[in-house]
Each structure stands twice: as structure tokens, then as C-alpha cells.
Amino acid sequence: MYNGALLGQVFLILFCLVFNAGAVQSEHQHHDHAAMVADSICDKQVGPSLSCANAPSAVFDKKGRLWLAWAFAEHVYVNYSDDKGKTYSTPVVVNKVAEKIYARGENRPKIVIADNGHIYISWTQQLSERFSGHIRFSRSLDGGKHFSDPIIVNDHQVITSHRFDALAVNQRGDIYLAWLDKRDLLKAKAAGQPYNGAALYYAVSTDGGISFNTNEKISDNTCQCCRVVIAIDKDQLPVVLWRHIFGDNVRDHAMVKFDSQMKPGEVLRVSHDQWQVEACPHHGPGLSIADDGRYHLVWFNNAAERHGLFYANTFDQGKTFSTPVSFGNYKAQAAHAQVLALGKAVFLVWKEFDGKQATLISMNSSDSGKTWTQPQILANTTGDSDHPLLIADDKKVYAVWHRHGQHYQLFSLGNH
Amino acid sequence: MVQRCILLSLLWVTSFLALAEQPVKIFKAGSYAEVLQRRQEQSFLLVFWSLDCPPCYKELTMLAEEIKKQPQLDLVLVSTDTTDDIDEIQQKLNKFGFTQVNAWVFQNDRAQQLRHEIDPNWYGELPRSYLFDDKHNRQAISGILKPFVLQRWVSL
Known part of the structure; x- marks a missing residue:
């Protein structure tokens, strides 16, 4: 009994010492962190702030009003400027329910404006697993006063990577979304087959963003962490450009022009720099x-x-x-x-x-x-x-x- | 008393185990020099990775296997994520068995400065590895290290 008590005392002392050491270490880490961000005004920022936001996108409408979409905390916000960025309107929240948003570097909320003034927004929602995401879409029909509840555009909704959304609208009002998608990688893994990279998928809305068609694939084996870009050709058909994986991990670029409203044409290789690397370049x-x-x-x-x-x-x-x-x-x-x-x-x-x-x-x-x-x-x-x-x-x-x-x-x- | 003693023993042992794994340190200006300075006349492998980089997990799997074969391999792992990710970084390192590896995470909002300090020719692609010999000549490699490259370097 005496021995037990003594042992208890020894443990208690040691425990206290260890506990103390842990506390000092944690304080040190806290101090480091505080010092790192002390110079940033954004530390004190509580409400949504464009200056302290992540990864804004910007576009002018036909009347010369500058529109922005950006992520702050777990919301996408939209605001505008009528004086070329000197002053900005009060931000309007797009997703009323908070969710994690990919908004850094190659990932950003997107904003495009149709000729009829309707505002379309897309972003990638971050899900529970690493690399996983949903492609989100919302619209405003009243000049940015209100936004619709966001929908999930990827019709494969298993928790895996559907990310790096690109958004465009043509003069007819057709809305195109393209993104990098790992549904085929999952399928290959389940079958014990190799699959390099991700796939490029797209969806089209011909009803002004109420709904999107069934997702279709443009190409397998895209690089998995670079931004994708869409532009509209003068015939109003979209052109998509992305970093692709050619052969044994050569990460050059590929492009596709749509043949018709709903169907992409032939995938073309457009760069020949032969960067052979099994890595994430993060440069779209x-x-x-x-x-x-x-x-x-x-x-x-x-x-x-x-x-x-x-x-x-x-x-x-x-x-x-x-x-x-x-x-x-x-x-x-x-x-x-x-x-x-x-x-x-x-x-x-x-x-x-x-x-x-x-x-x-x-x-x-x-x-x-x-x-x-x-x-x-x-x-x-x-x-x-x-x-x-x-x-x-x-x-x-x-x-x-x-x-x-x-x-x-x-x-x-x-x-x- | 006995129960208290057992409880405290358990707590103590748990605390000890928790401390036994190396904490993830913050990699800031000067840390690169510190890593080199602590390894004078020693060869070592410096690997940059991120939680957000699928090929990095392949690299970590390969490195975990190589370390089993070559326990003397001095590996320094630097995550380019943020300090908010430290818990997840630690979990991943534990999962790969890197509890004794010298592990770091980039200081927040300083990735560009840190990359430049380490190597102005590194454009952020991950994984990025540097094989240092004992004179600290280094070989930079983007993308997953090929085991034969690592083995050739170890045998030098």
C-alpha cells in the first residue's frame, strides 16, 4: 500500500511535469501563430469583407457595373461597384446555409452575367474527405438582390472529387459548367484497374439555370489540380482548355471545342513542352x-x-x-x-x-x-x-x- | 489510492506516448537554414508535400516503405498546408508511421516567400524532393520520387 502511494506520488509529480511542459509548448505555438498574423487587419474582421475574402472573381455587366463573387468564411458573397472599384455595395450572401468552399489559388467562386442580366454563380463545395467536392450553382434573377438555393450539378454524388469548376454563358443563355471529376477513378479502383489523374465532365443548362442535363464526359486522364477554363466562341459554342496527362505523366494542355450545343468535338493537344511529372502543378x-x-x-x-x-x-x-x-x-x-x-x-x-x-x-x-x-x-x-x-x-x-x-x-x- | 494510482499511471503513460511523437513544427523564414545547420556533413532527404496533393500520398507510401528498409534514412517532411491543418497533418504522418520523422508545416500566408528561400526555381509543384549529400549538394526532383533514384542516392 505504501509502495502504491509512493508510486502514485511519483506519477503525480511526473504527470505534473509532463503536463506543464505540454502547456508551455502549446503556449509557444500559440504565440508563434499570433505573431504570424498580428499584422493582418483581417484577424479582427468578423463580418464579410472583400479585402479579407478569398479568391474573388470579377466581371463587368453590359452597363459597366463591376460584379464580384468571393468566399468569406463558409459563404459565397456577391457585390458590385459602379465606380470601377473605388467603392463597393453591401455584399449579398449566395449560400444562406454555411458550407466549406474551395477558394484559394486555382479554386475560386465564379460569376458570369447573361445578356438578360441574370447572374450565375458556381463554386466547389468542400466535403468531409480530402479532395472531395460538389459542383454548386446558384442564380439571381433580380439583379443580385437574391440568390436561389444552390443546387449540386454533379449527378454522381458519392463523396469524391468533383472540383475545379469552370462556368460560362453564351448569348443564347446556355450555361456551361465543366469540372474535374474522379468518378471514373473510383470505378477503375473498384475493378482493380489503374487510372491516372481525373476526368473532365460537363453539364449544360438550356433553361436559364433551373436544371442541368445529365453529366457527360469530355475526356479521361486530366491533371487533377489545375484550374479549367471555358470561353465562348463567336458561334456561341464553348471551348474548354485544361492541363491533361499525355502518355507517361506528360502534363501538357488539351482543348476541345463543342461541335453543337450539347456535344464536344475532338480533343486536341495544344502544348508540347513535355513536362513529365507525377505531381500537382497547381498552374492552370x-x-x-x-x-x-x-x-x-x-x-x-x-x-x-x-x-x-x-x-x-x-x-x-x-x-x-x-x-x-x-x-x-x-x-x-x-x-x-x-x-x-x-x-x-x-x-x-x-x-x-x-x-x-x-x-x-x-x-x-x-x-x-x-x-x-x-x-x-x-x-x-x-x-x-x-x-x-x-x-x-x-x-x-x-x-x-x-x-x-x-x-x-x-x-x-x-x-x- | 490504488485506483488513483492506476489512473495517474495511465494518464502518465498516455502523455508520454503523445509526447513521443515529434510535433509538427512551423516552417518559417530561417527554418530551411536551421534544417541544414542541424545536419552538417550529413546526407538527408527533404520532401515537400500537401494534404491537397494526391500524388503526395503515393510519395509518402513509397517513403514509408523505404524507411522500413533503410531506417538510417534521415527524412525531413514539410507540409505546404496551413497551421490550421496541423492535427490532420499529424494524423496522416501517424498513419504512414512517420512518428519519429522531423515534420514541419509552412507558416500561414508565406508559401511564396518560403518557396523562394528554399529554391527560386521551384514553382510550387508537389511533391517536391531534395536529395542532399553530406556536402549538402542537392538534387531537386518534382513529382513522385522513383525508388531507384532514392536507392541510388542512399548508396552514394
């Missing part, structure tokens, strides 16, 4: 279609021979391409480019990083990408920053860049 491509029907593409690759940012265009829907042009400073982490083409005017924007600060850089062409201006620095930040975007109203082109905690600002790139 960009695509813009000018009103002369020329497609303008940007992408990133990191192969030993051919690396960095590239630009190319095609006037024949991908049958032939211009020789890809390298741009940006590879030694300064040039990445995350966007392209916007309006007539013969083509604008590029991207990010560079010198070890201390991130810089937003642009250059443009007035002859459909034959010749280019010198790169021009638009802004910089030492803090966390999003990938840049390009938008245009009826006169001017703007770069937009979300810098965490700062005013969401437009940078004019001039008339188009």
Missing part, C-alpha cells in the same frame, strides 16, 4: 476568344527544356497554332497568367516574385499577338496575394488582383 491555363474568332492561350510548364509562361494563338479553332512565345521572367517565378483578347488587342497579366514582394505585370499587343509592348509593372505587395484576373467593360481593359487585407483595386490597361 488561360483562354480568351476574340470577336474575330482567334483563340488566345496562355499556360505554364516547367520541363527542363521548355519552361515558364507561354502564349500562343490559333485562328482555325486549334488545327494550327502560332509558335508559342515565352514571356515573364522565369527566374522571378513568373506564373499564373491570364489573357484577354478584344478584336486585335490582346492583354496579358501575370505575377512575379523576387523573394520579398510579389509583382503584378502586364504587356499587350495591338496586332493579335504578333508583337508585344515591354512588360509593365502595375502593383506589388509583400503580403499574401491571389492570382490576377483580366476584365473589360465596353471601353477599357483592367487587371484585378486581390491582395489580402488591401482594397480590391482595378488597374487600367488602357482602351481596347
